[in-house]
Amino acid sequence: MSADPTPGASGSTAATGPVAPPRTPAASIHNIGYRKYDGERLGRGYAMRSLFVQSLRGAYGLGRSAKSKVLPMVLFGVVLAPSLIMVAIAVATDAKELPAEYTAYPLIMLPLIGLYVAAMAPQSVSRDLRFRTTPLYFSRPIERTDYVIAKYSAMSVALLIFVGTPMLVMYVGGLLAKLGFVDQTKGFALGLVMALVFSVLHAGIGLLVAAVTPRRGFGVAAIIGVLTIPYFATTIMQFIVYDEGSREAVSWLGLASPGTLMDGFQSKFLDGSTDFPGSIVPSNTAGICYLLVIAAVIAGSYLLLNARYRKAGL
C-alpha cells in the first residue's frame, strides 16, 4: 500500500471523486480468528527438489497405481535380463571378456530404451498439460526454468538408471569372473560416459516431443516415430551409400538420427565398436560435428521446452 500514491486508495474517508468506492461502516472485513502460518517457508529450491523426486519416482511408477508400475518395471526387467545372462555365461565359461562392450549395450537395447522413453516422457509432462494442472505448479514459488530443469533432470536420471544398471551388473559380474580389474573399470567408466550422454540426449528429445503432443497415445507414437524412423532411414541410406563405395558419406549420414549419432560418438570417442556398415569410424572433422550436434540437440530441446512453457495452455 505504500507503493500506491493515488489519494482514493489511501484509506481516507473523504470522497475525492465520483469513482471512489462507497465506504460504509457495514462493509468491513472481520478478523474471525484464522491462524497465520508462521513456520518456515521452504522456498523455490525445495519445491524444485520435490518436483524432481516426484517425477523421478513417477518414471518407475513409484507413488502411482499398481497398473502404472507394470510397464516400466517390465521394461526394466527386460533391459536388465541380457546383462545377467552375459555375466552368467562369462562366469560359467571362463571367458576372457564379456560378450558385449559396455558402450554397445545401450545401442543393442535401443528399441527397448526407445519404448521406455516413449512410455514415460508423456506420463511425466503430458498429463500436466492435458489436465491443465501446469498453472498449479507455477502458483508455487518455482519459475518456468525450474519446472523444465526438474522434469529434464528427472527424466535424464531415470534413463541413466535404466541404462546404467545393466552396466553395473556387467561390471560386478566382470569383476566376479576375474576379467581384469583395470580393463573392466576402464570399460565401465567409458560405458557410464556413454550412458550419461545417451540419457540426456534421449530425455531431451522425449520430453520435447511429449510436451508438444499432450494428446493421449499420440505422444507415445510421436516419440517412437522421432526416435526410430530416422534411425531406420539413416541405417538403410548408410548401407546404400556404402554399397556405392563412398565411405566418407557413411559417417556424415550418421548425424541424421539419435541412434546413429550415439553409435558414431561412442566409436569415435569411447573406443567402442560400431554397427556402421564396414565398421567405419567417423573422421576427426566428422567426430567434432558429432559432438556439436549432440550438444545442439540437448541445448535446443532445453530451450524449446522453456519456450513451450511460456504459455502453459494446451
Added chain:
Amino acid sequence: MYDPTVARLTYRALLGRRRALILMVLPALLLLIATLVRVFDASSDDVATQLLSGFALATLVPLIGVIAGTGAIGPEIDDGSIVYLLSKPLKRSTIICTKLFVAIGVTLLFSALPVLLAGFILVGASQQIAVAFAIAAVVASIAYCALFLLLGTVSRNAVVIGLVYALVWEALFGSLVPGARTLSVQQWALALAEKVTGSGVDVSSAVSLPTAAVLLVVVTVGGTWFAVDRLRVLKLAGEE
C-alpha cells in the same frame, strides 16, 4: 455396417487440425529417400527391395497402422466421449466397422500409396516390385488396423502395446527367433509380395502363401469381431 456421421467424426479425430501434416511426414520421408536414391543413380532392384521391405513395410506401415488403428477409438474411450456415441441408436458392430473402414482408408492413403509411388520412383515397373510391395502394404494395413483397433478397444496402453508388437516382436524377435516370424503380419504380407514379384528378386517370407492368407483373414475378421464384443461390454474408468 457403415454410418457416415461416425465416419466423419473418426476422420476428423484422425486427421483434424495439424495431425494430417504430422502423419504426412513419414510417407514424405520415404518418397524423399526414394527420390534421393534415384537422383544419385544408386537405384537397383536390390536397393529397392531393401528400402521397401526394410523401411516401408517394417516401419512405415506398422507405425501408421498403430496411429490410425488405436487413434480411431482410443482417445474417445479415454476422455469418455464414447458414451455419447454408444447412447445413439447405432449397433456396436456399425461403430466398429465404420471406424475400421476409416482407419484402413487413412493407412492406405498414408502408407500403401506412398509405397507404390516410392517403388515406381525407384525402379519403375521392373520385376513388378512396386506393385508387389504396394499389395503387401494394402494387406498389411488392413490386418494392422483390425488388430490395433481391437487393442484400442481393450487396453488403455494400446499404443505402447501396438508398438511393442510392431518393433520388438516383429523386428527384434523376428530376427532372433525364426518361429516368431510365423506370427507376424509383416511376414504374411511379404509372402504375398514374394508371389507377385519376378523370379530374380530377393524377396522371401518365412510363411507360405496359403498359411499367410488364412492367418490374415483370421486376424482381420477375428480382431473386428472381438472388438465389437469388447465394445458391447465396455466399462468406462477414470484416469488412473
